[in-house]
Amino acid sequence: MSRRLRVVQWTTGKTGRAAVRGMVGHPVLDLVGCYAHAPDKVGRDVGELCGLDPIGVLATDDVEALVALEPDCVSYMAYRPNFDHLERILESGVNVVSTMYMMAGFGYGEEATHRLRDACLRGGSSLYASGIYPGHAPNVALAASAMCSRIERVSILESLDIAGYANEQMFRAQGFDLPPEDPAAAVACEASCGSFKDQIPVLARELGVRIDRVGFRVEFATANEDTDFGFMTVRKGHIAGFKGTVSGDRDGRSLIECSFVWKLGEDMTPNWPVTHGYIIELDGDPGVRVRLEPQGDHLDGTVTTALPAVNAIPQVCAAPPGIVNLTGLPFVRGAHQLRP
Numbered sequence: 422m423s424r425r426l427r428v429v430q431w432t433t434g435k436t437g438r439a440a441v442r443g444m445v446g447h448p449v450l451d452l453v454g455c456y457a458h459a460p461d462k463v464g465r466d467v468g469e470l471c472g473l474d475p476i477g478v479l480a481t482d483d484v485e486a487l488v489a490l491e492p493d494c495v496s497y498m499a500y501r502p503n504f505d506h507l508e509r510i511l512e513s514g515v516n517v518v519s520t521m522y523m524m525a526g527f528g529y530g531e532e533a534t535h536r537l538r539d540a541c542l543r544g545g546s547s548l549y550a551s552g553i554y555p556g557h558a559p560n561v562a563l564a565a566s567a568m569c570s571r572i573e574r575v576s577i578l579e580s581l582d583i584a585g586y587a588n589e590q591m592f593r594a595q596g597f598d599l600p601p602e603d604p605a606a607a608v609a610c611e612a613s614c615g616s617f618k619d620q621i622p623v624l625a626r627e628l629g630v631r632i633d634r635v636g637f638r639v640e641f642a643t644a645n646e647d648t649d650f651g652f653m654t655v656r657k658g659h660i661a662g663f664k665g666t667v668s669g670d671r672d673g674r675s676l677i678e679c680s681f682v683w684k685l686g687e688d689m690t691p692n693w694p695v696t697h698g699y700i701i702e703l704d705g706d707p708g709v710r711v712r713l714e715p716q717g718d719h720l721d722g723t724v725t726t727a728l729p730a731v732n733a734i735p736q737v738c739a740a741p742p743g744i745v746n747l748t749g750l751p752f753v754r755g756a757h758q759l760r761p
């Protein structure tokens with residue numbers, strides 16, 4: 422059994438709540454603190470904020486008080502990273518796992534990368550970003566690649582009706598409900614795919630292949646009628662779905678493709694089929710097809726997003742300082758999760 426690790430949860434939004442539920446009762450993780458962004462969450466019990474019984478840990482917005490707890494790790498799941506907070510955490514020697522878009526380390530630009538890497542080196546801490554996609558689905562593609570003697574192309578498709586994720590802020594930032602002819606739509610969608618762009622170089626490096634360009638293409642589906650999802654309305658004729666691909670190309674040929682079909686509901690044109698999960702295909706000898714399909718009520722994606730970060734905490738705490746990803750980190754698995 423590994424030594425127990427003290428963890429601070431940073432925000433209790435959709436992913437953060439799933440992370441807390443994954444940590445409470447965990448055999449080696451102890452939740453010792455929690456950061457709240459919303460003033461009305463400060464002072465409230467974290468269990469209560471996450472739909473659980475009280476656990477005796479109160480949320481605070483006092484960054485220094487959380488650092489003073491000397492946790493082994495922060496589980497950082499704010500909607501947008503606060504680099505001042507992250508720098509302070511890392512330079513104080515506290516490791517960070519996160520679902521922010523930082524798989525290769527460049528998801529938020531080079532300045533942020535250098536800032537965080539320097540903070541890691543000053544503090545002797547590590548930062549690891551994961552999630553389901555980007556994050557764990559590409560890891561599974563890499564694991565599958567070990568079966569092949571020759572690979573011509575690797576593709577990963579996320580195909581989801583994401584209405585259950587119910588995140589208006591995120592969906593609008595991605596371009597949902599914009600008119601398809603609005604040039605801002607493709608820009609918004611591509612900007613929200615920075616995460617996929619970030620993971621292409623990681624996949625290329627791990628597969629030992631050189632790419633000379635990261636490309637992007639997108640198609641839109643528009644709503645057939647005004648549709649009220651409860652958390653937001655998509656207007657008739659406006660964007661209700663995306664089919665996008667970020668590709669790692671060489672000499673004009675696409676070698677690695679990270680694709681997504683994101684839909685709000687079904688009433689749209691075109692109405693692409695949704696497979697609810699992740700299809701990983703390796704064209705080669707032999708060709709390999711892997712289907713990752715969360716079962717039950719996990720289609721909202723919060724657990725499958727949070728747990729690849731939570732389950733990495735022991736490895737990240739043992740990792741060398743710096744921004745770590747697949748290189749330098751043992752394969753992340755659900756250690757301690759097999760609990761009859």
Ligand SMILES: NC(=O)c1ccc[n+]([C@@H]2O[C@H](COP(=O)([O-])OP(=O)(O)OC[C@H]3O[C@@H](n4cnc5c(N)ncnc54)[C@H](OP(=O)(O)O)[C@@H]3O)[C@@H](O)[C@H]2O)c1
Nearest residue numbers: 432433434435436457458459499500520521552553554555
């Ligand atoms: N890799 C993947 O597979 C994947 C999938 C989905 C999401 N993500 C990423 O995971 C992270 C969390 O996503 P989520 O859907 O859980 O987000 P969310 O529920 O929208 O927000 C998470 C929390 O962020 C805090 N917050 C909101 N506005 C903020 C601001 N302006 N500054 C600082 N904090 C703010 C709030 O904390 P309080 O609750 O304390 O107010 C909120 O609950 C995001 O970075 C998202 O992009 C990754």
